[in-house]
Amino acid sequence: MADVEVEIRVNGQPRRASVEPRRTLADFLREQCGLTGTHLGCEHGVCGACTVLVDGDAVRSCLVFAVQAEGAEVTTIEGIGAPDELSPVQAAFRDHHGLQCGFCTPGFVVSVTAFLRDHPNPTDDEIRDGLSGNLCRCTGYQGILAAVRAAAAGAQATTG
Amino acid sequence: MKPAPFDYHVPESVDDAVGLLASLGDTAKLLAGGQSLVPMLALRLAVFEHLVDLRRVEELRGIERRNGSLWVGAGTRQAVIEASDEVRAAAPLLAQATPLIGHFQIRNRGTVGGSLAHADSAAEYPAVALTLDAELEAQSPRGRRTIPATEFFTGVWSTALDEDELLLGVLLPVWEGRCGFAIEELARRHGDFALAGATVAVELDCDDRVARCAIGLLGLDSVPRRGSAAETAAVGRAIHELDPQEIGRAAVAELDNVPADLHAPADYRRRVGAEMVSRAWTRAVEEAGRG
Numbered sequence: 156m157a158d159v160e161v162e163i164r165v166n167g168q169p170r171r172a173s174v175e176p177r178r179t180l181a182d183f184l185r186e187q188c189g190l191t192g193t194h195l196g197c198e199h200g201v202c203g204a205c206t207v208l209v210d211g212d213a214v215r216s217c218l219v220f221a222v223q224a225e226g227a228e229v230t231t232i233e234g235i236g237a238p239d240e241l242s243p244v245q246a247a248f249r250d251h252h253g254l255q256c257g258f259c260t261p262g263f264v265v266s267v268t269a270f271l272r273d274h275p276n277p278t279d280d281e282i283r284d285g286l287s288g289n290l291c292r293c294t295g296y297q298g299i300l301a302a303v304r305a306a307a308a309g310a311q312a313t314t315g
Numbered sequence: 316m317k318p319a320p321f322d323y324h325v326p327e328s329v330d331d332a333v334g335l336l337a338s339l340g341d342t343a344k345l346l347a348g349g350q351s352l353v354p355m356l357a358l359r360l361a362v363f364e365h366l367v368d369l370r371r372v373e374e375l376r377g378i379e380r381r382n383g384s385l386w387v388g389a390g391t392r393q394a395v396i397e398a399s400d401e402v403r404a405a406a407p408l409l410a411q412a413t414p415l416i417g418h419f420q421i422r423n424r425g426t427v428g429g430s431l432a433h434a435d436s437a438a439e440y441p442a443v444a445l446t447l448d449a450e451l452e453a454q455s456p457r458g459r460r461t462i463p464a465t466e467f468f469t470g471v472w473s474t475a476l477d478e479d480e481l482l483l484g485v486l487l488p489v490w491e492g493r494c495g496f497a498i499e500e501l502a503r504r505h506g507d508f509a510l511a512g513a514t515v516a517v518e519l520d521c522d523d524r525v526a527r528c529a530i531g532l533l534g535l536d537s538v539p540r541r542g543s544a545a546e547t548a549a550v551g552r553a554i555h556e557l558d559p560q561e562i563g564r565a566a567v568a569e570l571d572n573v574p575a576d577l578h579a580p581a582d583y584r585r586r587v588g589a590e591m592v593s594r595a596w597t598r599a600v601e602e603a604g605r606g
Contacts, residue, residue, distance in 0.1 A: 156320040176323035176366065177356075198316030199354040203420065212394070212423040217316075218353040219424065222323050223346075223368060266420060287505040288418025 161225045165190065166234030174221045181205040183221035184231055192232035192261050196290070203289035206262040207231050213269035232261035235268055244268050244306045253302035255294040263289045267303050277307055318356035324367045329374050329454055329481060332367055336479040337456045339365045345481065347390060347429035350421045375428065375483065378402060384450075384486040385409075389428020397422060406487045408447060408496040408516055412439040415498065418506045428482045431467070434474045436574075437508040437534035439498065441468055445539045446514040446531030449487045455480040468538040492526070493519040495602030497595040500533065501587050503578065509534050511584045513542075513566070513591035515599040523604065525549045525557070530566050530596070535573050535588045542566025542592060554600050563593035 158173045163180075165188055172187045181198075184190045184207065196202035198217045205216040208230035236242035241249065244267050254260045263286070270285035271277070277285065282303045291299065324343075326332040336343055343365035346352060355361040369375060375390030378401050385405040387396065396402050397413040416422055416430070416439055430440040431451065444451070444464040451462045455477055467475050476482060490496075500512025514531035528549050530542035545565035549557055567588045573581035 156322055159323055175320060177318045177320050179317075179353075182317075199357045200350065200421070203418075206420055213420045214423050215420055217357070218349055220323070220349075220353070222325075223349070223370060270419070284414075284505065285419065288420045 159222045161221055163221065163224050163226070164228045166230060172221075176220060176222050178221045179217050180207070180209075180219040180221050180224050180229070181216035183224075184216060184229070187221075190231050190233050194258055194261055196259070196262075201290070202259070202262070203266060204259050204262040206265045206289065208265060208269060211269070213266050230265075232265060235264060242268065243309055244271065244302070247302040247306035247309065248299070251302040251305055252298035253294065254298075259289060259291045259294075263291070263299060267306065271303070271307055271310060275307065275310060277303075279304075282307075316357045318353070319359060319362045321363055322365045324365060325371055326367060326369075327371050329372060329483065332369060332372055333454055333456060333479065333481050335365075335367050336481065339367070341478050343367055345369060345432070347432075348392065348424040348426040349429075350417065350425040351429065351433045351435070369481075377484075380405060380489070381486065384488050386484050386486050387427050388484045389431070389482040390426050391428075393422035393425045393427065393430070394419070396427060405489045406447070407494075408443050408498065408514060409440075409487060411496060412443045412498045412514070415439050415500060415509075421506075427485060431485060432474060432476060432482050434468050434472055434538070435508065436468070436471070436536060436538050437510075437512070439500075439512075439533065442512065442514050442531040442533035442539040443498070444485060444487070445541060446516055446529045447487050447490075448529070449485050451485050452483040453480045454483055459483070461486075465541075471537045490516060490518060493521075493603050493606035495519075495599035495604070495606070497598035497602070499591040499595040499598070501591060510579045511535050511588040511591055513563075513588060513595045515592065515595040517596070517599045517603050519554060519600070519603045519606075522553070523555070524551060524553050530562075530592055532566065532570070532588055532592070535567065535570050535584060537572060537574070540570065542569075544569055545592070554604070559593040559596045559600075560589075562596050563589035563591070566592040 162171045194204040196204035200218045344363040346366045346368045377388040403410040449464040500509035512533040517528040518526040520526040532540040575581040
């Protein structure tokens with residue numbers, strides 16, 4: 156079972172490593188890159204906690220092998236915002252009680268960032284649909300819904 | 316939740332992919348979008364010594380008209396299908412079914428060929444292919460062949476594809492004229508596999524009679540099914556004479572292998588199936604009537 160050399164750009168930085176083919180992109184990000192903001196919940200594509208952007212598309216990084224991302228541009232939660240510089244989506248989650256324990260939050264924030272880019276003026280139904288691939292077990296979804304509404308409205312106001 | 320070790324292959328062409336399958340035998344599996352295969356590997360429901368990744372095989376991607384059909388390359392991602400004007404115009408049923416697959420993050424990776432070859436009887440694309448009398452193109456070391464959708468789905472997660480055969484694309488006949496299409500399904504949560512669902516394609520003649528129709532059933536057997544008895548009963552009849560509830564009951568009457576599990580007993584699934592047919596029929600006929 157031969158290891159494979161991969162080079163993946165992660166948050167703008169080229170990362171090169173020799174990986175087992177069975178290593179998921181999620182494990183590559185956490186263990187090879189030390190980017191532990193990408194969380195692993197179910198590890199079989201149900202919970203959405205591990206969502207990252209691959210070439211701009213939100214995907215479950217537990218359902219992508221690192222070898223499949225060879226040559227791709229990956230954006231993790233660390234590439235979206237920083238503790239002293241929250242992204243608009245992160246700020247909206249903080250302001251509207253969109254998180255409690257925070258475990259699922261990176262996946263939500265990445266998914267919502269991609270969703271709002273593609274649906275800048277979403278209806279509530281579209282927001283619910285856009286959130287359906289991420290599970291939260293403690294905050295409750297109403298605060299998250301309010302955060303997405305506020306982030307969308309804020310972006311509309313800015314671009315006006 | 317880690318897959319067992321495997322060797323990884325990335326062919327650049329269909330010929331190379333088929334060659335790899337032929338030389339590696341049944342220890343190899345094709346990897347398309349991986350949205351069904353990778354969970355099965357993670358849960359170790361499936362173990363393969365070799366994965367043959369199709370991501371570099373450009374010939375498997377694309378959406379184009381070919382004679383009276385729409386060809387969709389097996390490697391075309393569901394998100395691309397969802398955004399395609401060509402699909403909306405030429406295969407409205409495929410367009411309507413796509414947003415019901417999983418979640419947008421899944422559709423960013425999942426492919427039409429992967430869904431058809433995985434052949435889950437509760438999935439949307441197999442039912443759409445069966446409803447539209449699609450043809451599936453495949454290649455093996457013995458050459459290329461075309462498999463009618465009616466012969467493609469052979470059992471639980473099983474198809475007519477040989478172990479060294481690669482699905483190239485699907486040809487969906489384009490329905491012209493006064494047509495309507497609808498898909499309805501009941502899932503406990505959005506994005507889950509449906510407990511039961513139905514697809515309907517209907518064409519009306521200028522006197523509002525059913526010129527032809529097709530009813531697909533998903534989640535109601537180990538394979539996607541057609542409601543053939545209901546189709547036969549409806550053809551030639553004026554639409555105002557047809558009771559959608561009756562069509563729903565007729566469509567599920569012949570089913571003899573309705574799944575039962577902790578989510579729903581067989582009898583409930585059958586009744587949901589009849590209702591989904593009824594709703595899909597009503598919507599499809601309304602749309603056809605506007606044409």
